[in-house]
Amino acid sequence: MDLVRATTDERVLRTLMEHRRLTRAELAVLIGISKPTAGESVRRLTDAGLIADTGERTAGGRGRGRVGSYYALRQDVGTALAVGIGPEGVIAEAVDAYGEVAARAEQEISRPARPAQVAAAVRTVAADAATRAPAPPRLAVVSAADPVDRATGRLVQLPDAPFLVGELDPVTVLAPYVTGPVAVDNDVNWAAQAERAAANPPLADFAYLYLGEGLGCALVSDGEVRRGATGLAGEIAHLVTTGPQGRAMPLTGVFAELGLHRPGSAAIDVDRLLSAATASPPLREALGRALGGVIAALVALADPAAVVVGGPWGGNEAILDAVRAGFAGGPRKVAIRAAATTALPALTGARLDAASRLRAAIVAAAGAAHAIPS
Amino acid sequence: MDLVRATTDERVLRTLMEHRRLTRAELAVLIGISKPTAGESVRRLTDAGLIADTGERTAGGRGRGRVGSYYALRQDVGTALAVGIGPEGVIAEAVDAYGEVAARAEQEISRPARPAQVAAAVRTVAADAATRAPAPPRLAVVSAADPVDRATGRLVQLPDAPFLVGELDPVTVLAPYVTGPVAVDNDVNWAAQAERAAANPPLADFAYLYLGEGLGCALVSDGEVRRGATGLAGEIAHLVTTGPQGRAMPLTGVFAELGLHRPGSAAIDVDRLLSAATASPPLREALGRALGGVIAALVALADPAAVVVGGPWGGNEAILDAVRAGFAGGPRKVAIRAAATTALPALTGARLDAASRLRAAIVAAAGAAHAIPS
DNA sequence: CGATTCTAGTCAGGGCTCTTGCCTGGAAAG
């Protein structure tokens, strides 16, 4: 059973991913293994083509003593693509195993988004990021501004909800640009992941309410985003809540009634909403009551420790106060606060996951390298 | 690193838990290890006092060949208590590592339940089951018919919800009867666990709606019951839904308005509800609409593959049909069906978990036995 | 009734990975 050797190699790889470059002696101390073991593992991983002597040597002020050889992940272990697809544009980033962005490409999309155009834009930015990356992408992680089918990764149209990106199969579109799998999820779920990573102390159970052109919600339970059976968890457009006149109606109906949709669309006109909410306290209160009802349902069903509100108009303090007021009537209490990550939160979450998956793929390659010896 | 030896011992223990008694040769074949390794592991586990030669010998029709010695878990590796606490009574069962009930004690409670009386009953049945069990209980798993605080295990009173059992701290009450930890959770969550275990093919994402004196809901996501930050996930009494006249109101208000509560209590009078629902189609439809609204919220937020309805009046087919009709108006679809486990579902779930925790405790003891050698 | 057959369990030898202890190489400090 070479299980113990595999865990040693994994620890060496993970430690190098965390510290970028280390000598064998440093590895032995950090991991808590002996020097011969560290040396053996480094030799195996070098033979497997995963790490290499960087050529750098120690003695940079460490005092006397023999110089050590720094080892690091090889450049060509690969990168991972993080792709963000939204109605206003498409972004692709190639991230390395350290989580750093090595290449980036971006393209705007004319509105309304047409699927063929979006697919072409995704191909363009993916190809661009892939060619400019220092190593070919092994896998891709996609954030899309529409509901995602968990089994297939395709975008799903729900009745009366805005279809911001439209019919699209990111897995098929991106498969030619990567050698490994393509993972797809909703932008709100990725934003919640970014929020979870940013939280200190860690937040294991919370809800993320996204308020933008579309309305979405992500539920994090026991430290993970929970997607539900088909991936449609958190699709709150039809959740029944309190309407402007106190009547019960689906959340999306509230926006229709308040005249906040873009003409001929179920998407929210964010600019109009923000100016209307500033100008009209009653409208702001109506929004707060409607969203407070959504949060009441969230709290009753999922019991989050906090509700994080993000998105283009979710960070607005006046709206946040209205939401707090709209929720306050209920019997339960919960902290409602603005999201910490405001710049491209979904891409941030996708990027974190892309790096994490890339690291897992590299570790798996180390395990496979010895299983099928050359 | 004795990691590999620890996994060998664990596999031997787990295999014995599954097959009750095996010879060393059978262990080697079942686990896929060599005979000497199996023999070594058996010797270690025997020295640690976890397993023993049962005295039984093979050759029961196996043909010629040397007789083998059967080994099995020792009787005194311990049992686990599964305790069910509800308004009508208290049950304690001592289960062994095979999941079989070795002793059982039961006591009724006069209504309304008074905390001191409930605590006394819990002590009585726990002591009774513990003394009649073949080995002392190492741990306890408690199902209680009230919301449970996840951090402390105490029962929680929520406003306007029936407090069926009342102020009680099962951890403190049961600690004297066990040497290890006491785990407490809501009866609905345990019932959902029982349902998950009974489902074939496995159900990883579903919701369990419990309809009894109290109203509850459990959410299973990615194969686990999700309890939320404080353990109050699924407390749906205040979820806003459609009332009898089409007005929005909390679920508990629907029952108040329909006159289905026990006098002076927020608990539902099940007998009255069942006869009224049979006699009056409009009332049945009103119930169906209210519960359909709850399921719509469940589906929007958690996206279950199915909604399982259980509890004293949840299995009623006429009510189930009304619930299906009440939900059908929404944009999403989901299978709504009656629970498979109808006899003491919560205790069944708690019992499964008690056995599972006992097995984990025994395996942990094997790991610890060598860490601190005598 | 003895020889044969067949299986449970043990023993011996060897491989793998880990560890400790010792040695060598080589640059900086004094």
Added chain:
DNA sequence: CTTTCCAGGCAAGAGCCCTGACTAGAATCG
């Protein structure tokens, strides 16, 4: 130039596992 100090390699030994051969003992067969 000598001393100091650290990176790295080598050798020996321990622990766990495996294979293959051996022993023990009961059932079956001729």
